[in-house]
Amino acid sequence: xxxxxxxxxxxxxxxxxxxxxxxxNGDEIERRSGRRLEVVQVSRxxxxxxxxxxxxxxxxxxxxxxxxxxxxxDVVVELIGGYTLAKDLVLQAIANGKHVVTANKALLAVHxxxxxxxxxQRSVVVAFEAxxxxxxxxxxxxxxxxxxxRVDWLAGIINGTTNFILSEMRSKGLSFAEVLKQAQALGYAxxxxxFDIEGVDAAHKLSLMSAIAFGVQxxxxxxxxxxxxxxxxxxxxxxxQLGYRIKLLGITKRVEAGVELRVHPTLVPSExxxxxxxxxxNAVVAHGDAVGTVLSYGQGAGGEPTASAVxxxxxxxxxxxxxxxxxxxxxxxxxxxxxxxxxxLAMAQVxxxxxxxxxxxxxxxxxxxxxxxxxxxxxxxDAMLQREAAAVGGEESHQTDLIVLTHDTQEGQMDQAIAxxxxxxxxxxxxxxxRKEGLA
Amino acid sequence: xxxxxxxxxxxxxxxxxxxxxxxxNGDEIERRSGRRLEVVQVSRxxxxxxxxxxxxxxxxxxxxxxxxxxxxxDVVVELIGGYTLAKDLVLQAIANGKHVVTANKALLAVHxxxxxxxxxQRSVVVAFEAxxxxxxxxxxxxxxxxxxxRVDWLAGIINGTTNFILSEMRSKGLSFAEVLKQAQALGYAxxxxxFDIEGVDAAHKLSLMSAIAFGVQxxxxxxxxxxxxxxxxxxxxxxxQLGYRIKLLGITKRVEAGVELRVHPTLVPSExxxxxxxxxxNAVVAHGDAVGTVLSYGQGAGGEPTASAVxxxxxxxxxxxxxxxxxxxxxxxxxxxxxxxxxxLAMAQVxxxxxxxxxxxxxxxxxxxxxxxxxxxxxxxDAMLQREAAAVGGEESHQTDLIVLTHDTQEGQMDQAIAxxxxxxxxxxxxxxxRKEGLA
Numbered sequence: 076x077x078x079x080x081x082x083x084x085x086x087x088x089x090x091x092x093x094x095x096x097x098x099x100n101g102d103e104i105e106r107r108s109g110r111r112l113e114v115v116q117v118s119r120x121x122x123x124x125x126x127x128x129x130x131x132x133x134x135x136x137x138x139x140x141x142x143x144x145x146x147x148x149d150v151v152v153e154l155i156g157g158y159t160l161a162k163d164l165v166l167q168a169i170a171n172g173k174h175v176v177t178a179n180k181a182l183l184a185v186h187x188x189x190x191x192x193x194x195x196q197r198s199v200v201v202a203f204e205a206x207x208x209x210x211x212x213x214x215x216x217x218x219x220x221x222x223x224x225r226v227d228w229l230a231g232i233i234n235g236t237t238n239f240i241l242s243e244m245r246s247k248g249l250s251f252a253e254v255l256k257q258a259q260a261l262g263y264a265x266x267x268x269x270f271d272i273e274g275v276d277a278a279h280k281l282s283l284m285s286a287i288a289f290g291v292q293x294x295x296x297x298x299x300x301x302x303x304x305x306x307x308x309x310x311x312x313x314x315x316q317l318g319y320r321i322k323l324l325g326i327t328k329r330v331e332a333g334v335e336l337r338v339h340p341t342l343v344p345s346e347x348x349x350x351x352x353x354x355x356x357n358a359v360v361a362h363g364d365a366v367g368t369v370l371s372y373g374q375g376a377g378g379e380p381t382a383s384a385v386x387x388x389x390x391x392x393x394x395x396x397x398x399x400x401x402x403x404x405x406x407x408x409x410x411x412x413x414x415x416x417x418x419x420l421a422m423a424q425v426x427x428x429x430x431x432x433x434x435x436x437x438x439x440x441x442x443x444x445x446x447x448x449x450x451x452x453x454x455x456x457d458a459m460l461q462r463e464a465a466a467v468g469g470e471e472s473h474q475t476d477l478i479v480l481t482h483d484t485q486e487g488q489m490d491q492a493i494a495x496x497x498x499x500x501x502x503x504x505x506x507x508x509x510r511k512e513g514l515a
Numbered sequence: 516x517x518x519x520x521x522x523x524x525x526x527x528x529x530x531x532x533x534x535x536x537x538x539x540n541g542d543e544i545e546r547r548s549g550r551r552l553e554v555v556q557v558s559r560x561x562x563x564x565x566x567x568x569x570x571x572x573x574x575x576x577x578x579x580x581x582x583x584x585x586x587x588x589d590v591v592v593e594l595i596g597g598y599t600l601a602k603d604l605v606l607q608a609i610a611n612g613k614h615v616v617t618a619n620k621a622l623l624a625v626h627x628x629x630x631x632x633x634x635x636q637r638s639v640v641v642a643f644e645a646x647x648x649x650x651x652x653x654x655x656x657x658x659x660x661x662x663x664x665r666v667d668w669l670a671g672i673i674n675g676t677t678n679f680i681l682s683e684m685r686s687k688g689l690s691f692a693e694v695l696k697q698a699q700a701l702g703y704a705x706x707x708x709x710f711d712i713e714g715v716d717a718a719h720k721l722s723l724m725s726a727i728a729f730g731v732q733x734x735x736x737x738x739x740x741x742x743x744x745x746x747x748x749x750x751x752x753x754x755x756q757l758g759y760r761i762k763l764l765g766i767t768k769r770v771e772a773g774v775e776l777r778v779h780p781t782l783v784p785s786e787x788x789x790x791x792x793x794x795x796x797n798a799v800v801a802h803g804d805a806v807g808t809v810l811s812y813g814q815g816a817g818g819e820p821t822a823s824a825v826x827x828x829x830x831x832x833x834x835x836x837x838x839x840x841x842x843x844x845x846x847x848x849x850x851x852x853x854x855x856x857x858x859x860l861a862m863a864q865v866x867x868x869x870x871x872x873x874x875x876x877x878x879x880x881x882x883x884x885x886x887x888x889x890x891x892x893x894x895x896x897d898a899m900l901q902r903e904a905a906a907v908g909g910e911e912s913h914q915t916d917l918i919v920l921t922h923d924t925q926e927g928q929m930d931q932a933i934a935x936x937x938x939x940x941x942x943x944x945x946x947x948x949x950r951k952e953g954l955a
Contacts, residue, residue, distance in 0.1 A: 106853035212655075215660050220652025222547050223544060223823045290543075364539070365820065404834060
């Protein structure tokens, strides 16, 4: 059979990974797919640097449009990243009838609906296993492995940078700023880490998984996003004393009124497998009504793990490239006409439980004031921890940290309760609120 | 589009699960597959009992051959189990041009090659996600999700009964026999638990995964199989003191000389995720040269989890049922003509590390005797633990337990060293040997 002719846009870490995996495992891959995957052209601004990776035989161009317009290319692999140029290239490739494999979560989170519709009209595939959780086949697991289920929810550690930072903060007792500096030195965090530490990257990935889990449009613009920059080591320590670890989770749930779509630091029970995912590793837990809970774990980033997902998409494609579109898995796993328009819920409608840390005056009656406000908003208390004043502010501080774990409540009720508690004289600082999930 | 017409052989726990999942999630599944999956006929000896599950509308027969010969059925779902009748039914269904979905690991482990070849000749699909690890999509992960990789090895907790027993032995300090009785009472172990506790069920599943991971024939007959019946609580306790838990693992590795294929109790580092898979849960870790380590975790048995896998296979099938066979994923993920004939290695050729427990006389010179035998076989020691005589046999026993962890060595060398050590006067009982894996 004729080889599948591949054009690579971008020959950075992942692009080099794709090239090297195809070169090293070409025979093994052909044993599977029945045909070769052959990189015929790559683009990179620095042509000499690209040749250093792909050798002299492969055509290199500084102009990525040359690749997407090359009539001898069947599949374009987009590894440039970003929204602007990548979007033009992907749409041009689709217009030219080429299949697209991409690792670009930002592009698909923001412009996915437009790109998927263009691909549908041209009967080409857009595949993006590599866009979520690197080498872990989580797109395939959700889209095909769980296809018998009504998926209820999923939650994932889908950003390695923030998970590394949280692991280090916990195990070494260091502050966010200290660990961020280390992570940058080690290459786990970028020079501008905003997208990672503010939760934006996780929200990109989460909105793709949510669309596949529930058969809804990609709705990144409606996601609630909180990063880890404000997290205190004190909260990590208190959480641990209460039997929890704090992880930055992307969580999406389907309830009757709509879809929850949220990224925020989350207390997870210490014995839960997700709590034990440490360092830069990724993991996703998904719950289906038939299968129960399924967890997938692995490397969420890196050249070869990401290349593993890119090439797996190519092997899938190689099998159906000559088949008509009806024989292919739809891009979100649901038939395009069957996507539901379930709305994304406002955070005030979300039901979850909470960790609250309150710096309060160490005097009689404070606890009664606080607990009666909670009770008036129907918020019931699951556990409480009070730290002696001496522990937080010196022997004579007359302050104490009061930590409360609540049962499930609606976030709107919690907002109101917190506003009322913060207005009390006895409450000395803004209340720290971290959401808590059982994930069972 | 026309529905896919399904015939169910067997309406027990899993059969009822399949029927109920299709009934409950029929709309959600149709949103995905674009066509309905409709159970048109089921077989069960007790026809009334079957009607109680599937209602009055669905045709029920006591004769399973009526289903496989029914011209109005596209897909036969075999849930009868066993080797004999199930084999005849599956081959008859294939001969009739029907696709087959099965959860029957025993059948495929023993007769897989014959069945797969028959299916290839008739251009029908044989799908068996449900045969390994219940609802966890591990077949899909290995076959499609890791298709870019040269898979080096995989290891799994793939039998819930034995994992439940080992979890209970460790957490409650009970003996194998005591826990087995409990497991039977709770329904985690069958009245005749032989296939589970002797490791046969795990070996069935392992040989299927091995074939898919490496592109070799299913070679259950060459697997090395040890169960957990001889495991002592003392070994579980000593392992824990050394930082390990004991799990019944199915392990398959590809090395230059061939394939390792073995099921046995195994020491796993306590902090490894696999060590923390407790109770009846299943998990598989696979290592690919590009992706690194990937872990999949979930419920390995039960009506609805297994049905989840059965129905996922049907959804996959629905998409390609009208496509020619070249557009389908080959049954083992490799093109049939590309299967390799790598031999299964004899255990004497396997390289691994070991936990040894030796009951020895508490006298000078014993340790020197033992360690020099190990050294003469090039076996180096990683860690050692000596338990005072008082702890094992009362104050005046003059016996001691000596526990040794070794570095990697060839099993043939270990066999010889153990034979020589057991011949020593100072060694008072057969040496307990448990293999140990790092799984990194």
